[in-house]
Amino acid sequence: GFSSYNGGGMNGTSTMMDFLEEPLPGVGTYEDFNTIDWVREKSRDRDRHREITSKSKESTWALIHSVSDAFSGWLLMLLIGLLAGSLAGLIDISAHWMTDLKEGVCLAGFWFNHEHCCWKSNTTFTDRDKCPEWKSWSQLILGYGEGAFAYILNYFMYVIWALLFSLLAVLLVKGFAPYACGSGIPEIKTILSGFIIRGYLGKWTLIIKTITLVLAVSSGLSLGKEGPLVHVACCCGNILCHLFTKYRKNEAKRREVLSAAAAAGVSVAFGAPIGGVLFSLEEVSYYFPLKTLWRSFFAALVAAFTLRSINPFGNSRLVLFYVEFHMPWHLLELVPFILLGIFGGLWGAFFIRSNIAWCRRRKTTKLGKYPVLEVFAVTAITAVLAFPNEYTRMSTSELISELFNDCGILDSSKLCEYVNDFNSTKGDDLPDRAAGPGVYTAMWQLALALVMKVFITIFTFGMKVPSGLFIPSMAVGAIAGRMLGVAMEQLAFYHHDWAIFSGWCSPGADCITPGLYAMVGAAACLGGVTRMTVSLVVIMFELTGGLEYIVPLMAAAMTSKWVADAIGREGIYDAHIRLNGYPFLEAKEEFSHKTLAMDVMRPRRNDPPLTVITQDSMTVEDVETIINETTYSGYPVVVSRESQRLVGFVLRRDLIISVENARKKQDGIVSTSIIYFTDHSPPLPPSSPSMLKLRSILDLSPFTVTDQTPMEIVVDIFRKLGLRQCLVTHNGKLLGIITKKDVLKHIAQLANQDPDSILFN
Amino acid sequence: LCPGCEFLFPQASIMFAQCTQKCASSVLLMVLLYCILSPPAQASKSLQDIRCKCICPPYRNISGHIYKKNVLQKDCNCLHVVEPMPVPGNDVEAYCLLCECKYEERSTTTIKVIIIIYLSVVGALLLYMAFLVLVDPLIRKPDAYTQPLHNEEENEDGRSLAAAPISSGARANTVLERVEGAQQRWKRQVQEQRKTVFDRHKMLS
Numbered sequence: 001g002f003s004s005y006n007g008g009g010m011n012g013t014s015t016m017m018d019f020l021e022e023p024l025p026g027v028g029t030y031e032d033f034n035t036i037d038w039v040r041e042k043s044r045d046r047d048r049h050r051e052i053t054s055k056s057k058e059s060t061w062a063l064i065h066s067v068s069d070a071f072s073g074w075l076l077m078l079l080i081g082l083l084a085g086s087l088a089g090l091i092d093i094s095a096h097w098m099t100d101l102k103e104g105v106c107l108a109g110f111w112f113n114h115e116h117c118c119w120k121s122n123t124t125f126t127d128r129d130k131c132p133e134w135k136s137w138s139q140l141i142l143g144y145g146e147g148a149f150a151y152i153l154n155y156f157m158y159v160i161w162a163l164l165f166s167l168l169a170v171l172l173v174k175g176f177a178p179y180a181c182g183s184g185i186p187e188i189k190t191i192l193s194g195f196i197i198r199g200y201l202g203k204w205t206l207i208i209k210t211i212t213l214v215l216a217v218s219s220g221l222s223l224g225k226e227g228p229l230v231h232v233a234c235c236c237g238n239i240l241c242h243l244f245t246k247y248r249k250n251e252a253k254r255r256e257v258l259s260a261a262a263a264a265g266v267s268v269a270f271g272a273p274i275g276g277v278l279f280s281l282e283e284v285s286y287y288f289p290l291k292t293l294w295r296s297f298f299a300a301l302v303a304a305f306t307l308r309s310i311n312p313f314g315n316s317r318l319v320l321f322y323v324e325f326h327m328p329w330h331l332l333e334l335v336p337f338i339l340l341g342i343f344g345g346l347w348g349a350f351f352i353r354s355n356i357a358w359c360r361r362r363k364t365t366k367l368g369k370y371p372v373l374e375v376f377a378v379t380a381i382t383a384v385l386a387f388p389n390e391y392t393r394m395s396t397s398e399l400i401s402e403l404f405n406d407c408g409i410l411d412s413s414k415l416c417e418y419v420n421d422f423n424s425t426k427g428d429d430l431p432d433r434a435a436g437p438g439v440y441t442a443m444w445q446l447a448l449a450l451v452m453k454v455f456i457t458i459f460t461f462g463m464k465v466p467s468g469l470f471i472p473s474m475a476v477g478a479i480a481g482r483m484l485g486v487a488m489e490q491l492a493f494y495h496h497d498w499a500i501f502s503g504w505c506s507p508g509a510d511c512i513t514p515g516l517y518a519m520v521g522a523a524a525c526l527g528g529v530t531r532m533t534v535s536l537v538v539i540m541f542e543l544t545g546g547l548e549y550i551v552p553l554m555a556a557a558m559t560s561k562w563v564a565d566a567i568g569r570e571g572i573y574d575a576h577i578r579l580n581g582y583p584f585l586e587a588k589e590e591f592s593h594k595t596l597a598m599d600v601m602r603p604r605r606n607d608p609p610l611t612v613i614t615q616d617s618m619t620v621e622d623v624e625t626i627i628n629e630t631t632y633s634g635y636p637v638v639v640s641r642e643s644q645r646l647v648g649f650v651l652r653r654d655l656i657i658s659v660e661n662a663r664k665k666q667d668g669i670v671s672t673s674i675i676y677f678t679d680h681s682p683p684l685p686p687s688s689p690s691m692l693k694l695r696s697i698l699d700l701s702p703f704t705v706t707d708q709t710p711m712e713i714v715v716d717i718f719r720k721l722g723l724r725q726c727l728v729t730h731n732g733k734l735l736g737i738i739t740k741k742d743v744l745k746h747i748a749q750l751a752n753q754d755p756d757s758i759l760f761n
Numbered sequence: 762l763c764p765g766c767e768f769l770f771p772q773a774s775i776m777f778a779q780c781t782q783k784c785a786s787s788v789l790l791m792v793l794l795y796c797i798l799s800p801p802a803q804a805s806k807s808l809q810d811i812r813c814k815c816i817c818p819p820y821r822n823i824s825g826h827i828y829k830k831n832v833l834q835k836d837c838n839c840l841h842v843v844e845p846m847p848v849p850g851n852d853v854e855a856y857c858l859l860c861e862c863k864y865e866e867r868s869t870t871t872i873k874v875i876i877i878i879y880l881s882v883v884g885a886l887l888l889y890m891a892f893l894v895l896v897d898p899l900i901r902k903p904d905a906y907t908q909p910l911h912n913e914e915e916n917e918d919g920r921s922l923a924a925a926p927i928s929s930g931a932r933a934n935t936v937l938e939r940v941e942g943a944q945q946r947w948k949r950q951v952q953e954q955r956k957t958v959f960d961r962h963k964m965l966s
Contacts, residue, residue, distance in 0.1 A: 093871070093872055094876060097876055109869075111876035168883075172890070175894075175951075178955045179964075179965070182966070187964070207882070207886075211879075310871060359966040360966075409818040576966065580963075580964060
């Protein structure tokens with residue numbers, strides 16, 4: 001059967017005797033909140049593959065089995081793409097409908113949102129949103145829609161609906177799947193680096209996250225759905241892995257699939273398959289082999305295609321704020337773009353600092369004891385402040401869409417109310433015009449919206465409902481960018497005789513596009529918060545469909561990253577990982593201190609000596625005592641206590657399972673039975689009880705370093721190979737052990753001190 | 762499901778043959794997927810669901826207007842949709858150049874199905890939550906004394922001997938008892954998660 005790959009001899013050689021000892025169920029699996037052993041998982045997969053390949057020459061059936069085994073990865077990617085795309089379509093359509101439910105209801109069919117309700121009826125040019133089938137709440141209850149009382153009633157209904165949605169969301173999260181709250185990306189990063197969190201990617205978490213994400217987004221809170229969509233896609237990936245033995249039993253292969261699923265998640269969130277793959281590569285994944293690249297791309301494409309065929313927005317676009325203008329930009333405009341980059345970097349650093357401070361307060365003080373009340377309060381404040389300003393009343397995606405949009409003659413929104421001179425209109429290409437009163441109103445309303453969004457997002461991100469960060473950051477950047485763009489436009493119009501404008505911006509020409517400034521601002525703010533580089537630029541230009549804007553986007557993204565990095569080193573996700581204390585070994589930073597392995601290893605000078613197991617002189621009782629008295633996750637096995645020469649390493653979990661199983665099932669095993677790890681049993685008098693052979697659970701090739709190895713090499717080994725622990729030897733004898741936690745603690749300790757001054761040995 | 766599948770995908774077919782609860786939920790997900798994908802695939806393009814929308818801006822002394830008509834994509838241009846034409850014959854071309862016509866399609870069936878699926882799932886979850894909070898403790902009143910003790914012990918033992926799967930072969934035979942067992946295990950899991958996230962704040966701040 002398939003179970004023989006799982007533990008029969010760590011180094012591959014298996015004798016006749018070993019085959020008779022089938023590994024027990026549970027051996028080779030991991031406990032919750034533990035790190036996996038990448039090396040062991042990868043070697044297991046190679047063993048399995050070797051076995052299938054060697055057997056495939058025997059019969060046609062085996063050949064087909066090997067072909068289907070190779071094909072199973074692609075089939076899994078296809079299924080993940082389909083499921084992720086369908087769930088994203090469900091989320092989009094439901095969120096769109098529920099957001100409009102706060103304002104009114106459609107009489108032609110309650111399942112239509114505002115836009116679809118007015119699809120068929122005749123609307124006027126100036127009042128495109130009004131149609132007889134759509135009734136606002138005041139129209140429904142009172143019969144009329146204008147006047148102070150109707151306004152107050154609409155306000156009241158808006159707040160009530162918002163509170164209802166968010167309360168429902170937090171109750172569902174608390175009652176059914178507490179792991180469904182938050183963004184999910186920091187935890188997925190940790191899982192992909194080798195940590196096990198059971199239930200985090202389970203089916204209840206998937207269902208609850210999908211449902212409550214819609215509720216949270218519809219309640220008008222300042223959060224987005226992109227981060228949670230990555231979590232949803234990874235849940236789909238994890239659940240579908242259970243259909244294929246190859247991925248169900250191997251944690252390393254499963255993480256390859258999860259990387260691809262994360263790419264599919266971002267792909268449906270932004271309609272950007274390439275951006276999704278790059279996001280998975282840059283932000284989420286720890287190890288990203290080249291094979292995963294092609295498969296991630298396939299999964300992302302299938303997901304995007306599925307979403308497109310569901311067509312949630314009715315225009316064959318995957319994102320609400322897809323733009324299609326291709327206006328050229330001038331080199332001198334790089335100056336405002338860099339200014340936007342600086343703004344994005346400053347805002348990013350400010351947001352990370354304040355959000356982490358608030359989350360830390362939630363973790364440590366009494367604020368954390370009232371999650372439901374907290375959600376209620378934040379939603380109430382958000383709804384009460386958001387309704388009066390039309391730019392905060394609309395959903396954030398719609399706001400971004402309106403800000404990205406370039407004004408043409410067909411637009412009648414307040415932001416496009418310029419002073420038109422009809423005799424000089426030439427087709428659709430409008431020149432720069434003076435701002436009308438509508439634009440001035442829109443500007444100060446947008447300024448208020450900016451201030452509100454900057455502050456309310458700090459308290460919203462990290463609450464006990466699914467919350468994402470991308471959309472609020474893009475909104476902040478888009479508002480700032482649009483304001484700067486309009487300011488530049490007016491400056492160019494009124495002072496077209498200045499030296500900087502006269503060269504390229506003659507009166508009557510369309511030189512400044514405020515929509516482009518909004519886009520660059522959005523990219524800058526998003527980059528400042530998440531510190532994404534390539535993936536951000538690719539996502540943004542896949543959103544716009546034009547390669548002309550790569551240079552402004554790159555300039556803004558780079559500036560914002562440099563400014564933000566100068567103030568604080570970590571992006572938001574790494575900051576949350578550090579806040580929660582997850583065992584995540586940062587792969588991007590250099591270890592620059594001069595400590596040695598013996599400074600970090602355990603036991604330290606004053607500690608009791610290393611707990612070891614001898615290879616053939618300990619009894620079952622001795623081993624059980626060791627297990628009960630200590631809590632280490634593994635024990636080195638040595639030849640004897642005097643010589644301390646290393647034989648191998650055995651894991652605690654495997655030891656417990658084997659010993660318990662032997663006591664129950666094997667004959668003659670008592671407390672005084674000897675446990676041996678050697679190939680042949682040690683010579684003992686015939687009157688002694690039968691012995692227990694545990695060689696099959698012993699890892700015969702543990703990694704060792706000498707005590708004089710510099711820690712930078714040790715950290716590199718841990719990162720590159722994905723080790724859990726590493727043994728330290730001195731002159732060939734076992735001296736101590738370094739675990740991943742020790743390395744993390746050491747790095748954290750040194751981060752608070754000056755790198756060059758520590759030379760303790 | 763598919764006769765050739767056993768031949769091609771032995772692993773998957775063996776899995777489906779020994780369908781456990783986990784497998785059943787995966788099948789449920791597949792069904793959901795099919796439900797969501799099939800409406801758009803099968804929906805015929807009824808004239809209700811397609812339209813051509815022409816937006817014409819203010820021109821000279823004519824105010825702006827939006828024209829909508831349910832026509833096919835080949836007829837989606839200014840001449841077919843803008844009726845009655847507000848400008849005399851020689852101005853039609855200039856007026857039509859300003860107008861922008863877009864062809865749009867939607868699927869009302871998909872929207873209706875998705876919203877109804879969503880609302881029913883929310884309703885089902887709410888009912889289940891009400892059941893768990895109100896009705897379940899009344900049914901399980903006799904076990905109320907043993908439950909808390911049992912839970913404490915489980916937590917302590919669970920840490921050192923978490924490996925061995927709970928083998929209670931003789932007891933959990935009938936479907937009802939198996940469902941009971943699964944539900945108890947799930948409730949314990951959720952309780953653990955709740956403690957980790959809400960009480961100890963160990964994860965997710």
